[in-house]
Amino acid sequence: MDAGSVISILINSFMAMVPIVLTSVGAVWSERAGVVSIGYEGVLLMSAFFGAMVAEITGHATAGLIGGMLTGALLGMLHGILTVYLKGDHVIPGIGINLLGMGVVPFGIIAYWGTAGQHQVAVTLWSWDTRYGKVSPMVLVTVAIALVTWWVLFRTPLGLRVRAVGENPEAADALGINVEKYRFWSTVYGHTLAGLGGAYMSVAWLGIVQKTMSAGRGFIALANMVFSGWNPLTALLGGWLFGFFDTLATWLAPLHVVPGQFILMLPYVLTLIIVAGIIGKARPPKWDGKPYRRE
Amino acid sequence: MKNSGSDLIERLNLKPLIESLIAVLIGFLIGAIVLLAFNYSPLEAYYWLLVGALGSKDDIASTLSYATPIMMTALTFAISARTGIFNIGAEGSFYFGAIAAVIFTSIWGNMWFGLVMGMLLGALWSLPAAFLKVYRGVHEVISTIMLNWIAWFFVLWLVVGPYANPSDPNKTIRIPESARLPLIGNTDLSIAFVLAVVAAVLSYYLLWHTEFGFGMRASGINSRAARYGGVNPDRAVIWSFVIGGIMSGLGGAMKIMGEPPTYAISQGMANVYGFGFDGIGVALVGRNHPLGIIFAAVFFGMLRAGTSLMQARAMVPLEIIRVIQGIIVITVAIPGLYDLIKKSLRRGG
Numbered sequence: 001m002d003a004g005s006v007i008s009i010l011i012n013s014f015m016a017m018v019p020i021v022l023t024s025v026g027a028v029w030s031e032r033a034g035v036v037s038i039g040y041e042g043v044l045l046m047s048a049f050f051g052a053m054v055a056e057i058t059g060h061a062t063a064g065l066i067g068g069m070l071t072g073a074l075l076g077m078l079h080g081i082l083t084v085y086l087k088g089d090h091v092i093p094g095i096g097i098n099l100l101g102m103g104v105v106p107f108g109i110i111a112y113w114g115t116a117g118q119h120q121v122a123v124t125l126w127s128w129d130t131r132y133g134k135v136s137p138m139v140l141v142t143v144a145i146a147l148v149t150w151w152v153l154f155r156t157p158l159g160l161r162v163r164a165v166g167e168n169p170e171a172a173d174a175l176g177i178n179v180e181k182y183r184f185w186s187t188v189y190g191h192t193l194a195g196l197g198g199a200y201m202s203v204a205w206l207g208i209v210q211k212t213m214s215a216g217r218g219f220i221a222l223a224n225m226v227f228s229g230w231n232p233l234t235a236l237l238g239g240w241l242f243g244f245f246d247t248l249a250t251w252l253a254p255l256h257v258v259p260g261q262f263i264l265m266l267p268y269v270l271t272l273i274i275v276a277g278i279i280g281k282a283r284p285p286k287w288d289g290k291p292y293r294r295e
Numbered sequence: 296m297k298n299s300g301s302d303l304i305e306r307l308n309l310k311p312l313i314e315s316l317i318a319v320l321i322g323f324l325i326g327a328i329v330l331l332a333f334n335y336s337p338l339e340a341y342y343w344l345l346v347g348a349l350g351s352k353d354d355i356a357s358t359l360s361y362a363t364p365i366m367m368t369a370l371t372f373a374i375s376a377r378t379g380i381f382n383i384g385a386e387g388s389f390y391f392g393a394i395a396a397v398i399f400t401s402i403w404g405n406m407w408f409g410l411v412m413g414m415l416l417g418a419l420w421s422l423p424a425a426f427l428k429v430y431r432g433v434h435e436v437i438s439t440i441m442l443n444w445i446a447w448f449f450v451l452w453l454v455v456g457p458y459a460n461p462s463d464p465n466k467t468i469r470i471p472e473s474a475r476l477p478l479i480g481n482t483d484l485s486i487a488f489v490l491a492v493v494a495a496v497l498s499y500y501l502l503w504h505t506e507f508g509f510g511m512r513a514s515g516i517n518s519r520a521a522r523y524g525g526v527n528p529d530r531a532v533i534w535s536f537v538i539g540g541i542m543s544g545l546g547g548a549m550k551i552m553g554e555p556p557t558y559a560i561s562q563g564m565a566n567v568y569g570f571g572f573d574g575i576g577v578a579l580v581g582r583n584h585p586l587g588i589i590f591a592a593v594f595f596g597m598l599r600a601g602t603s604l605m606q607a608r609a610m611v612p613l614e615i616i617r618v619i620q621g622i623i624v625i626t627v628a629i630p631g632l633y634d635l636i637k638k639s640l641r642r643g644g
Binding site: 042078082086087088089091092093095096097098099100101102103104106107110111112216219222223226259261262264265268269271272275276 | 329438569624631
């Protein structure tokens with residue numbers, strides 16, 4: 001492996017980290033407030049689709065990113081209404097959102113673009129083109145979002161209230177914090193970040209919309225959230241690690257050292273090993289996934 | 296007198312059934328809105344969907360054929376859910392059941408051998424998630440999804456590599472004639488459907504009429520109380536994964552051994568993909584009850600069987616069905632749907 005390939009793999013691993021980090025950071029915030037969602041796979045898919053659609057309609061890739069965020073926000077509101085206000089199960093709506101994504105995206109690609117399976121996005125976000133591959137400004141945005149989210153969560157009164165709502169809603173309630181409001185908007189924030197990550201995939205990184213493009217990243221992000229110990233900064237590091245293995249796998253697969261399928265398996269095997277090794281030490285917020293009813 | 300209808304519903308415990316029906320209705324309603332938004336005619340689409348699902352003897356056979364694998368994967372989800380586990384791993388066990396049928400019937404062309412090996416591999420593939428859950432506290436949603444992807448790439452390697460058909464590289468080698476499942480009444484429907492119904496009835500019996508099943512359900516409702524009552528919840532969790540894996544593994548084996556004219560796993564594993572996910576929808580609409588699942592699976596089978604005619608005649612992409620299924624599942628997740636609708640109706644009236 002020459003120096004050029006090493007640099008190229010490193011650069012691409014930063015590109016691959018973006019959707020995982022954004023989703024993980026969003027999921028950290030939402031679970032810190034006590035709301036579990038497993039629907040991020042569907043959020044990534046649908047926001048990639050609607051993000052690309054908005055980008056092509058408006059002719060602006062940035063508008064596409066905003067379209068993706070709106071898609072995420074709407075799905076987050078749906079999840080928030082079901083879990084926070086109607087006190088429903090946290091896992092089942094996520095399954096539903098994932099199934100919805102598996103339907104909406106392939107249907108939408110055919111119904112809107114008239115092609116089956118895959119669409120090349122016509123409007124994509126500007127990026128720096130280096131000798132070793134392109135670098136999207138979204139990489140910097142992602143790092144900034146992770147840092148700011150960490151700062152707000154652990155260094156401001158707002159973050160304290162969000163964590164209180166997930167850790168001890170009774171006490172928070174007694175202090176006059178509106179538990180439902182904080183939980184609802186935390187869910188929306190989490191899904192909005194995932195929506196940005198999804199739109200990034202289609203309008204900034206891969207430049208395509210495909211029915212399998214999320215490829216488990218929504219779940220890898222959840223694993224990364226656990227790995228991070230519900231901390232946005234460690235989630236940034238973990239997300240980069242997964243991005244690195246993702247890139248390494250796609251880089252190694254065509255070399256046929258071992259059958260390509262075994263290389264492509266790598267990120268999932270590593271996720272499993274890392275999660276198995278880390279859990280037990282990591283502790284989720286106490287009221288994570290539990291509905292809170294005022295006495 | 297005014298409330299006698301709803302009293303009857305509450306007395307006969309029909310709420311879950313009615314909630315599922317409402318969810319289905321909402322699914323079709325929103326599906327219609329989506330179709331209209333993309334300039335399709337929902338009426339035409341739904342008409343051809345129905346004709347395609349029930350229009351002739353062969354259509355009904357194809358509905359029941361589609362119902363078979365999703366009945367098995369729904370049982371996987373439901374049995375685990377009764378033990379308090381969200382097992383999304385039916386998909387992976389299904390792949391392993393399918394490839395087990397291909398591999399082992401090529402060694403010994405016996406139908407029962409193929410089915411048993413499918414169950415065995417399906418069960419084996421459910422074990423990592425079970426042990427990670429019990430001994431490492433890894434949430435099963437994450438572990439089973441990762442295992443699904445690992446299974447996908449591993450089985451894909453077997454399909455395009457060692458077990459590819461030398462005379463037709465688009466498929467695996469075929470199930471030998473001696474190991475194929477018998478067909479029913481001159482149609483393409485195999486006895487797999489009957490076996491699936493038997494599996495559902497047995498699951499019902501196991502869960503509700505044996506001490507073992509009582510223990511499983513008890514630990515699903517409250518694991519601490521179950522432990523106090525002498526049930527080991529960890530063991531219940533492991534067994535629910537194993538029995539679930541058996542169901543999906545059998546489903547995968549039956550799919551390949553009872554699917555004329557292919558009798559093989561096709562390119563890109565297209566004929567074994569997605570049943571695990573559809574099974575989740577079936578289980579939720581069937582309210583995680585094995586007998587409810589039989590009906591829900593036939594309903595979802597109708598949706599699948601009807602799509603080809605809908606696509607051909609109404610020119611509607613068949614993926615709309617997955618949109619409808621997703622909406623149905625989200626609607627099922629609304630707690631107290633029946634009471635909610637009753638309340639708003641009363642307010643409206």
